[in-house]
Amino acid sequence: MAFKCEEVEKNLSKLTFEVSAEDFEKAIDRVYNKNKGKFNIPGFRKGKAPKAVVIKYYTKSVFYDDALNDVLPGAYEAALKESGLDVVARPEFDVEEIKDGEPVVFTALVTTRPEVKLGEYKGITVPKIDYNVSEEDVDKDIEATQKKNARLVTVEDRAAENGDIVVIDFEGFVDDVAFEGGKGEGYELELGSNTFIPGFEEQLIGAKTDDLVDVNVTFPEEYHAEELKGKPAVFKVKVNEIKVRELPALDDDFASEVSEFDTMAEYRADVKAKLEEKAKEKAETETQNAVVEKAIENAEFDVPDAMIDAQVDNMLRDFAQRISYQGMNLDMYLQYTGQSLDDMKAAYRPQAVKQVEGGLVLDAIAKAEGIEVSPEELELNLVDMSKKYNMELDKLKELISDSELEGIKKEMVLTKTIEMLSNNAVVE
Secondary structure (H helix, E strand, O other), X not given: XXXXXXXXXXXXXXXXXXXXXHHHHHHHHHHHHHXXXXXXXXXXOOOOOOHHHHHHHHOHHHXXXXXXXXXXXXXXXXXXXXXXXXEOOOOEEEEOOOOOOOOEEEEEEEEXXXXXXXXXXXXXXXXXXXXXXXXXXXXXXXXXXXXXXXXXXXXXXXOOOOOOEEEEEEEEEEOOEEEEEEEEEEXXXXXXXXXXXXXXXXXXXXXXXXXXXXXXXXXXXXXXXXXXXXXXXXXXXXXXXXXXXXXXXXXXXXXXXXXXXXXXXXXXXXXXXXHHHHHHHHHXXXXXXXXXXXXXXXXXXXXXXXXXXXXXXXXXXXHHHHHHOOOOOHHHHHHHHOOOHHHHHHHHHHHHHHHHHHHHHHHHHHHHHOOOOOHHHHHHXXXXXXXXXXXXXXXXXXXXXXXXXXXXXXXXXXXXXXXXHHHOOEEO
């Protein structure tokens, strides 16, 4: 395979590689066989037209996109292996003009791992961090548990108040036209939670069960949906039900229901002990973070923007997956909160920068110190994972792909590196 690698600029290289005319033709054959049932050509039963007839009727380019997707992954992987580059972000692909009977030439712009020049990372001095647990902290924790165990009780003898949960059907209109994503049924909305667009929840205070309410709002100028930016809208809302939280009494019965203890005194002491353990863990984590931040400050490197962009995208995907468990997708979340996708990316970016910088420096330290994960350490970690997921160890190993296993090992190396830094730090 013809191959060329050239540096475009610092941490950006261009790979040029090709797929032979013969291999591309084989890919076209695979695409034809997979999709021939979609072609409807006069004189032939659907899906029965020979490839040559399909090409004559549609031209050969009808197969190109799928054939390119067929051959590109393998060709790119081979080119990347030959280049020896450590690529850290998604490449940008391009393909030269496709000519029948000639090799197909691809190019890929790839972002490579930046060089990290380590500074001092052993013996770093950081301030001692302590967190004390007060009786007020214990009260707040118990009150949170009390709220979680509250019963939702329907009220019918009064209007909705701030803090109530209203069950509503709604549909949004702009210029008397319903817009996409603006409709919901049986939605439970806590008034005062600021879940919906500013001004929405306040207009439901005072509404009664079965009331029909016109909620007038204006979408923010920076709203993610272009067609709704700055537009006044009316939501037709029907209040189906009004609910309140009925809190249980904080007595011995409550303690026995939410814990293994028979009295509030015992339960309260246990809550305090657990909060103190969490406070200790928080202090240790923040001390470790301070040590890592110092190591980052002492190092010299340039982070390519593509690495940060990729991390932001990963964080957005994780967030979208989390809210999907609540029956919501990212578009719905943006619409209800009045944010744009760019707003969310901007909010995530500082955290993404820290994560990328930390990863680069810790990886460089691990290599400098020769920190690795032994087969025995990996096996113990997998045993712990199998217990956590209540799964047979062999079954877990079958389900873990090679790339996932590498990710687990990388995370273990990261943990060992942070522990090494912390153990060598001066805390005062």
